[in-house]
Amino acid sequence: MEISEYILSLEKRAKAASAALNCASDATRCAVLEKIAEAVEKESAAILRANEKDLENAAANGVAPQMLDRLKLTESRLGGMADAVRALIRLPDPTAGEKTWTTPAGLTIHEKKVPLGVVAMIYEARPNVTLDAAALCIKSGNAAVLRCGKEAIETSAALRDCICNALESCGLPRDCVVLVERTEREGANALMTIRGYIDVLIPRGGKGLIQNVVENAKVPVIETGAGNCHVYIEKTADLDMARRIIENAKVQRPSVCNAAECLLCDRAIAKEFLPLLEADMVRCGVEIRADANCIGLFQHAVPATEEDFFTEYNDLILSVKLVETVDEAIEHINLHGTKHSEAIVTRDGEAAKRFTERIDAAAVYVNTSTRFTDGGEFGYGAEIGISTQKLHARGPMGLAALTTVKYVVTSDGAVRK
Amino acid sequence: MEISEYILSLEKRAKAASAALNCASDATRCAVLEKIAEAVEKESAAILRANEKDLENAAANGVAPQMLDRLKLTESRLGGMADAVRALIRLPDPTAGEKTWTTPAGLTIHEKKVPLGVVAMIYEARPNVTLDAAALCIKSGNAAVLRCGKEAIETSAALRDCICNALESCGLPRDCVVLVERTEREGANALMTIRGYIDVLIPRGGKGLIQNVVENAKVPVIETGAGNCHVYIEKTADLDMARRIIENAKVQRPSVCNAAECLLCDRAIAKEFLPLLEADMVRCGVEIRADANCIGLFQHAVPATEEDFFTEYNDLILSVKLVETVDEAIEHINLHGTKHSEAIVTRDGEAAKRFTERIDAAAVYVNTSTRFTDGGEFGYGAEIGISTQKLHARGPMGLAALTTVKYVVTSDGAVRK
Numbered sequence: 001m002e003i004s005e006y007i008l009s010l011e012k013r014a015k016a017a018s019a020a021l022n023c024a025s026d027a028t029r030c031a032v033l034e035k036i037a038e039a040v041e042k043e044s045a046a047i048l049r050a051n052e053k054d055l056e057n058a059a060a061n062g063v064a065p066q067m068l069d070r071l072k073l074t075e076s077r078l079g080g081m082a083d084a085v086r087a088l089i090r091l092p093d094p095t096a097g098e099k100t101w102t103t104p105a106g107l108t109i110h111e112k113k114v115p116l117g118v119v120a121m122i123y124e125a126r127p128n129v130t131l132d133a134a135a136l137c138i139k140s141g142n143a144a145v146l147r148c149g150k151e152a153i154e155t156s157a158a159l160r161d162c163i164c165n166a167l168e169s170c171g172l173p174r175d176c177v178v179l180v181e182r183t184e185r186e187g188a189n190a191l192m193t194i195r196g197y198i199d200v201l202i203p204r205g206g207k208g209l210i211q212n213v214v215e216n217a218k219v220p221v222i223e224t225g226a227g228n229c230h231v232y233i234e235k236t237a238d239l240d241m242a243r244r245i246i247e248n249a250k251v252q253r254p255s256v257c258n259a260a261e262c263l264l265c266d267r268a269i270a271k272e273f274l275p276l277l278e279a280d281m282v283r284c285g286v287e288i289r290a291d292a293n294c295i296g297l298f299q300h301a302v303p304a305t306e307e308d309f310f311t312e313y314n315d316l317i318l319s320v321k322l323v324e325t326v327d328e329a330i331e332h333i334n335l336h337g338t339k340h341s342e343a344i345v346t347r348d349g350e351a352a353k354r355f356t357e358r359i360d361a362a363a364v365y366v367n368t369s370t371r372f373t374d375g376g377e378f379g380y381g382a383e384i385g386i387s388t389q390k391l392h393a394r395g396p397m398g399l400a401a402l403t404t405v406k407y408v409v410t411s412d413g414a415v416r417k
Numbered sequence: 418m419e420i421s422e423y424i425l426s427l428e429k430r431a432k433a434a435s436a437a438l439n440c441a442s443d444a445t446r447c448a449v450l451e452k453i454a455e456a457v458e459k460e461s462a463a464i465l466r467a468n469e470k471d472l473e474n475a476a477a478n479g480v481a482p483q484m485l486d487r488l489k490l491t492e493s494r495l496g497g498m499a500d501a502v503r504a505l506i507r508l509p510d511p512t513a514g515e516k517t518w519t520t521p522a523g524l525t526i527h528e529k530k531v532p533l534g535v536v537a538m539i540y541e542a543r544p545n546v547t548l549d550a551a552a553l554c555i556k557s558g559n560a561a562v563l564r565c566g567k568e569a570i571e572t573s574a575a576l577r578d579c580i581c582n583a584l585e586s587c588g589l590p591r592d593c594v595v596l597v598e599r600t601e602r603e604g605a606n607a608l609m610t611i612r613g614y615i616d617v618l619i620p621r622g623g624k625g626l627i628q629n630v631v632e633n634a635k636v637p638v639i640e641t642g643a644g645n646c647h648v649y650i651e652k653t654a655d656l657d658m659a660r661r662i663i664e665n666a667k668v669q670r671p672s673v674c675n676a677a678e679c680l681l682c683d684r685a686i687a688k689e690f691l692p693l694l695e696a697d698m699v700r701c702g703v704e705i706r707a708d709a710n711c712i713g714l715f716q717h718a719v720p721a722t723e724e725d726f727f728t729e730y731n732d733l734i735l736s737v738k739l740v741e742t743v744d745e746a747i748e749h750i751n752l753h754g755t756k757h758s759e760a761i762v763t764r765d766g767e768a769a770k771r772f773t774e775r776i777d778a779a780a781v782y783v784n785t786s787t788r789f790t791d792g793g794e795f796g797y798g799a800e801i802g803i804s805t806q807k808l809h810a811r812g813p814m815g816l817a818a819l820t821t822v823k824y825v826v827t828s829d830g831a832v833r834k
Contacts, residue, residue: 023774103796107789116807117777195631199807214612215635220808241830248832356825357440360534363824371833372524372826379520390533390616390821391637392808404807407780408773409789413658415665416788 003182007190010145010178011197014118017175018143021167022115026093028170032138033089035166037082040131043162044078050158051127058125058151071125071151081128085135091381094140094399105416110408115141117199119402122188122213124205125149130156133204134163134177136384140402143176145198147191150183157181192217200402204385207312222393222401224385227257227340228312229370232329232355234346235266239273241367242345243280246318248369249343251284255314257386258341258373262309262319264329270294270322277320286316293322309336326351330358337361339388341370362388362395420599424607427562427595428614431535434592435560438584439532443510445587449555450506452583454499457548460579461495467575468544475542475568487543488568498545502552508798511557511816522833527825532558534616536819539605539630541622542566547573551580551594553801557819560593562615564608567600574598609634617819621802624729639810639818641802644674644757645729646787649746649772651763652683656690658784659762660697663735665786666760668701672731674803675758675790679726679736681746687711687739694737703733710739726753743768747775754778756805758787779805779812 001009021029040047051073058068073081099111119142123129130148137144148156156179164174180187192201192213200220203213210226231249233242249260265273274297281288282300289304290297301320308319309332323329326344333342343365344355356364363373373396375383380398387393393401418426438446457464468490475485490498516528536559540546547565554561565573573596581591597604609618609630617637620630627643648666650659666677682690691714698705699717706721707714718737725736726749740746743761750759760782761772773781780790790813792800797815804810810818 019775101796103794105789105794107785107794109795218632220806222808238830244830244832252833352827358436361823363826366825366827367830368524368826368828369832372522372831373824377520377522377524377833378526378824379518389637391639394822395824405811406778407790407795407812408783409780409785410769410783411785413655413661413784414789415661415786416669416794 003184003186004190004194006182007180007187008194008197010180011118011194013175014143014145014178015197017173018118020172021138021143021176022117022141024141024172026096028172029138029141030089032166032170032172033085033135035169036131036135036163037085039162039166040078040082040085040159043158044075047078047155047158047162048073048075050154053154054127054152063151067125067151071127071155073127073155077128081131084132088135088139088382091139091399094403105411106414107409107411110410112406112408113403114406116402116404118143118145118197120145120147120191120198120201120219122147122191122201122203122205122209123149124209125151127152127155127159129204130159130179131163134160136382136399136402137177139382140399142402145178145180145191147180147188153181153183188212189216192219195219202385222385222387222397223389224387224397225257226312226338226388227259227386228262228310228336228338229258229260229341229343230262230264230333230337231260231343231345231370232264232323232333233266233269233273234326234329234344234348234351235268236347236351237266237269237345238347239269239276242273243276245343245345245367245369246277247280247284249371250281250286250318251316252371254316257312258370259314260318260343260370261311261313262321262336264321264323264332265294267293267322267324270297274298274320281318284316286318289317289319291321294320312338326354330355334358334360340386341365341373343368343370362386420601420603421607421611423599424597424604425611425614427597428535428611430592431560431562431595432614434590435535437589438555438560438593439534439558441558441589443513445589446555446558447506449583449587449589450502450552452586453548453552453580454502456579456583457495457499457502457576460575461492464495464572464575464579465490465492467571470571471544471569474571478568480568484542484568488572490544490572494545498548501549505552505556505799508556508816511820522828523831524826524828527827529823529825530820531823533819533821535560535562535614537562537564537608537615537618537636539564539608539618539620539622539626540566541626542568544569544572544576546621547576547596548580551576553799553816553819554594556799557816559819562595562597562608564597564605570598570600605629606633609636612636619802639802639804639814640806641804642674643729643755643805644676644803645679645727645753645755646675646677646758646760647679647681647750647754648677648760648762648787649681649740649750650683650686650690651743651746651761651765651768652685653764653768654683654686654762655764656686656693659690660693662760662762662784662786663694664697664701666788667698667703667735668733669786669788671733673788674729675787676731677735677760677787678728678730679738679753681738681740681749682711684710684739684741687714691715691737698735701733703735706734706736708738711737729755743771747772751775751777757803758782758790760785760787779803
C-alpha cells in the first residue's frame with residue numbers, strides 16, 4: 001500500500017469512530033481515562049520492554065544521548081504519565097456550558113461547545129506525548145490520529161494498546177485513537193494534505209517541523225512552540241530585578257520555547273548593566289553574542305550576526321543588542337520575534353504601556369520572566385501546546401482549544417420573511 | 418513592478434499603519450466610521466460617476482445582467498451603505514472586556530481582547546463589500562487590505578478615498594485601509610501566499626475562490642460561505658410544516674449560501690409527501706432532480722446524478738433523495754454537505770437529538786428553515802461572513818471573529834522556580 005493510502009485509511013477509521021466519542025458524556029470519557037491510567041500501570045513491564053527495543057534501535061542508529069534521555073521510560077516516569085492522565089479527570093468538562101437565547105423570529109438558539117472531531121498530532125520521539133495527546137483528545141471528546149517520531153514507535157504502539165483497550169472496555173470504538181505505525185517521512189506530508197477527515201493538525205516539535213507544516217498543510221493547523229523570546233531592559237529598570245529576570249529566562253531551562261534568546265539593553269544603562277550581566281552569564285556558562293554597538297562593553301562576547309537575532313538557540317547562548325528607545329525595542333522584537341513571549345523590565349508605567357500595547361505576541365510580560373508562558377502557570381490545568389498564531393487559540397492552550405461551537409436552532413416551523 | 422512586489426508593498430504599508438489603529442480607542446474608531454458615512458453621502462456624485470465607469474466597462478466586456486445589478490449603485494443604495502456603517506457605531510466595542518486573575522507565583526494575568534492586526538479580504542464585484550469590509554475592520558481595530566473583483570475597481574477606489582480621508586481626519590494613517598488596484602489574477606495568489614504581514618485572509622465569494630484559497634493559502638484563512646444545505650423530512654414530520662420549511666429554504670432567496678439544495682425524505686412518508694412537495698415546487702418554478710428510488714413518485718422530475726448531490730445550485734433546482742433512517746440521512750449529509758446549515762423536520766425528540774448531535778455543521782435546525790443562518794437573525798448586529806470551518810469562528814461571524822487575545826502579565830520581578 002502507498003503511504004498516502006495507508007494514512008487515508010487511518011484517517012477514515014478515526015473519522016468513522018469519532019462520532020461515538022464526540023457524543024460521549026464527560027463521565028464516559030473520564031472512565032476511559034481511568035482505565036488508561038490503570039492499564040499503563042498494569043502493563044508497565046510490556047511498555048518498558050517495548051521502550052527497551054526503541055532504545056536499542058536508537059542507540060544502534062547513533063541517536064544523540066539527549067534524545068535517548070527523552071525517549072527512555074522508567075517505572076517512575078510511567079507512574080508520572082499515569083498520574084497526568086488522572087489529573088485530566090478532575091478538570092471541568094470542556095464541552096459543558098451552552099449559551100441559549102431566543103430571537104424575534106421565534107427561534108431558540110443553543111450555542112453548544114462541541115469537540116472539533118478528529119485531531120491529528122505530529123510530534124517527535126517522546127513516548128509521553130503519545131499518552132498525553134491521546135488523553136487530552138479523549139477528555140475533550142476528540143478522536144486522535146497520532147504520528148510520533150520513528151524512534152518512539154515501539155513504545156507508542158504499546159501505549160496505544162493500553163488506550164484502545166480502555167476505549168473498548170468503555171464501549172467506544174478502538175479506532176478513536178489511531179497511531180501511524182509506518183514512519184516514512186511522506187506519512188507526515190500525507191497527514192498535512194489529505195482534506196476531509198482531520199479537523200485540526202497540531203505539530204509539536206522543532207522549527208523545521210512547524211515550518212514544513214505551515215508551508216504545506218491543506219488541513220487546518222494550530223502552530224505551536226517556536227519561541228525567539230526577548231527581554232528588554234528599559235533605562236528606568238531596577239537592575240537587580242533585571243539580572244534576576246534575564247538569568248531565569250535564559251538559564252532556568254534553556255531548551256524550552258519560553259526561554260529568552262535575546263537581551264535588548266537601553267543604551268543609557270548599558271555601561272552599568274552589561275558588565276553585571278556578563279558576570280552572571282559567565283557564572284551560568286552562557287555565551288554572549290553582542291552587536292557591534294556593545295561588544296566593547298564585554299570581556300568575552302563574540303560578535304552577533306543578523307542571523308543570530310533570528311535564532312532560537314534553545315541553548316546557553318544569549319544575543320545582546322543596544323537600543324535607543326522603547327520604540328526601537330518594539331520594532332526589533334516585532335521584526336525578529338516569533339509572537340510567543342516578550343518581556344520589558346522597567347519602572348516607567350508609560351514605557352510598560354507602550355510595550356504591552358504594541359508588541360505583537362501571545363504573552364507580554366512586565367517585570368516578569370518569560371518562562372511563565374505555560375498552561376500550568378496560567379492555571380489551565382492541562383496544556384496541549386503554546387499557540388503562536390492568532391486564530392482560534394493564542395498562548396498556552398487548555399482543553400478549550402480542542403473544542404468549537406455548534407448552533408442548534410429549534411422553533412415551531414419558523415420560516416424567514 | 419511585478420504584481421507580487423506590488424502586493425508586498427501594499428501589505429507592508431498596511432502593516433506599518435496598523436499599529437496606530439490597533440491601539441486606537443473605540444471612540445476614535447467610531448469617529449472614523451461617522452466621517453466615512455458623511456463622506457459617502459457628501460461625495461455621492463463622484464462615487465456614482467466612478468460606478469458609471471465600472472458599469473460601462475462591464476457592459477462592454479459582456480458581464481451578465483445579474484452581476485451588473487450587484488455592481489450598480491444608486492443614491493438610495495449609497496444611503497443604505499452609509500446607514501450600515503453608522504449601525505456599526507452603536508455596536509459594543511469588540512475589544513472590550515478583559516479577564517484578570519492572579520496566580521500563586523505572584524503574577525497578575527490580563528487576558529485582553531485585541532484586534533487581529535491586518536485583515537485581508539478577497540471578494541467579487543460588489544462595491545458595497547468594499548465599504549462594509551473596511552468599516553468592520555475599522556470598528557474592530559484592524560487594518561485592511563481589500564481586493565475586489567476588477568469590475569468594481571473604479572467604485573471601490575472612490576469609496577477608498579472616502580475611507581482614507583476619514584482615517585486621516587481622525588489622526589490615523591491613510592494606509593490603515595489599502596485597496597489592491599492592480600486586478601491581475603496573480604494578485605490574489607500573492608495575497609494568499611506572502612507570509613508575515615496578513616493576520617487573516619477572508620475570502621468572500623463563490624466555490625472556485627474558496628477552493629483556490631484553501632488549496633493555496635499560506636496565510637491564516639477563515640473559509641466562508643459554501644453552503645450545500647439539506648432539509649430532512651423525518652417520518653413523524655408535520656407535513657404542512659415540512660412544506661412551508663422546504664419552500665422557504667429553497668425559494669425565498671435561492672442565490673444565497675443558506676438556501677437548501679437537497680431534500681431528504683423518509684421512505685415511509687414519500688408516497689404521501691412528495692406529490693405535495695412537487696405541487697409546491699412547480700408553483701414556485703423549481704426543477705426537481707430525483708434519485709432513482711423516488712423519481713417514479715414525481716410527474717416532472719429529472720434524474721439526479723451523484724454530482725447533483727454535491728452541488729450548491731444557488732438556483733431554483735432541488736435534488737431529492739429517499740432515506741430509510743435518521744442515520745442514513747445523517748450519513749448522506751455528513752458526506753455531501755459543506756458543514757453550513759442542515760435541518761430536520763420531525764415530531765420525534767429522539768430523532769431530533771440524534772440529528773443535532775451527529776450532524777457536523779455550523780448550524781443544525783429542528784423544524785426551522787435553514788435560511789436563518791445569518792448574523793442579523795442570530796442577533797450579532799454585524800456580519801463579516803458565515804464560517805464553514807471549525808477553528809476560531811463557526812457559523813455567522815460577528816465583530817468578535819476579527820479579534821484575538823493577548824496575555825499581559827505583570828509582577829514585581831517574578832521568576833520561575
